[in-house]
Amino acid sequence: VWLSTEIDGIRIISGRTLDFFQRLPDEVFNVFDLLSSTPGAKLYSAYMDYKYENQMSEMLLNQLKSSRSTNGLEEAVKECISAASNEHDPSIQKILLKAALFGRAFLCVNLNNPKNSIRPTVSLINDLCTNVIRDLRLINNLQHINISMPITYKQFELIGSRILIDRLLRRNLHEFATSVTKLLRMPPEEGENRILVQWAVQELVNPSNTNEEAIADTIKTRLSGIPGIPFIDIIEEAFKLKKYTVVRRLLDVKISLSAQIDILLKLNDKEEALQKALSCGDTDLALFVLMRIKASEPLSDYMLRLQRLKSLPLKLHLQ
Known part of the structure; x- marks a missing residue:
């Protein structure tokens, strides 16, 4: 038998049961x-x-x-x-x-x-009734055997909805976590979008997913039509996991040009990064890319690259 102290009681854990004493x-x-x-x-x-x-x-x-x-x-x-x-x-x-x-x-x-x-004026009473009924419905559902996360109302007030979502995500309960965000009417950036990003990361780390192209296509199909998804977080996680095929296939989704160029430089795709910087017409961005390239290769190679530049305004600026 194990005893775990909580803010409002003691949790008693045995091999078969879980009791709460308060x-x-x-x-x-x-x-x-x-x-x-x-x-x-x-x-x-x-x-x-x-x-x-x-x-x-x-x-x-x-x-x-x-x-x-x-x-x-x-x-x-x-x-x-x-x-x-x-x-x-x-x-x-x-x-x-x-x-x-x-x-x-x-x-x-x-x-x-x-x-x-x-x-x-009874609006405060109405809001209080609505919020407590909603929260109790959630807390009672958390005790279901498929979720097995019993908490009290006071504990829920203490940890808040964001930490609760984090705990559900650690158990890979993405579908239930999405239902919770809808019930609590959480903003997309704190709720559903964050859950979808975590789902994509789970797809990346899943050892059974070995086809990187299939992983990238699955993520793009599932998330490309949803506004506000921070794809850059998924790309950076894929880069950390050395899934470079996924990184390249996700670069054409809705992320900023500067973020695309930064990822390309990390992948050592210098030519493509430079071409993207030149095509946008942003001289400062192109100069930034050139400085990054200059720091990563011999001076002779860098000077040869400058000779091949076709952007006349940039060449004049460099002179």
Whole structure:
């Protein structure tokens, strides 16, 4: 048996089971304690009475919501939402969230005088409900046997969505990670595009993929139509892995000319790098390429290369 301390409890790992031990959170205790008089406990009782058609529900709601203020009911809704986020059983989470939604429905209604109801600003409550329901759905799915990444709501808040995506990618769960980015509405550069780049890198490092041309074609077919993909990251990774065929076949995708030239110089394709620099008409870029070439070859070869230049403005500039 192994014990692993977490921010909000202890994870107990054995050969067959994984358990999580923690002190009962105050948010949950305050709602379910029989003697509790907190707003959250009253709202939960009101919802259960309403569910079983008990008239005590209206009395409890009147205690929470007076004709002058809605703070009591708002606090009750927040406490039920907080209790749901600290609960691990999905069935109890649903009950607490239903109680919160039940209370939210009465935030705009004056029970003592419905005709004079005033609609307060409840956008914060709506956003809180939506975000917690979304996050709990994600956390519950992470516990599925195919994912096997159980975390608590507090741990999810601490690590954030980016680190969660990194953990999923380390397990090669690219499809599930993509679903997570869509659920959380992450920006493409932090979510889906980053996942696709990681998928391409996995294609490069996969030992079963030996045909470099096929690898390059697969990556281009899958990613070329998606805007914002940083192909230069894939090319640099392929260069590190010495898959030069992949590098050359990916150079014609949407990357900057300066990045293409830099890669060509690393591949020692000096002529092609120089021709690209000259064809764009950027004298500074062409001079940069020439200086790189000059530093990498004998002076006699460099001078001979200058004699073969066909760009007259550049030759005049060099003089």
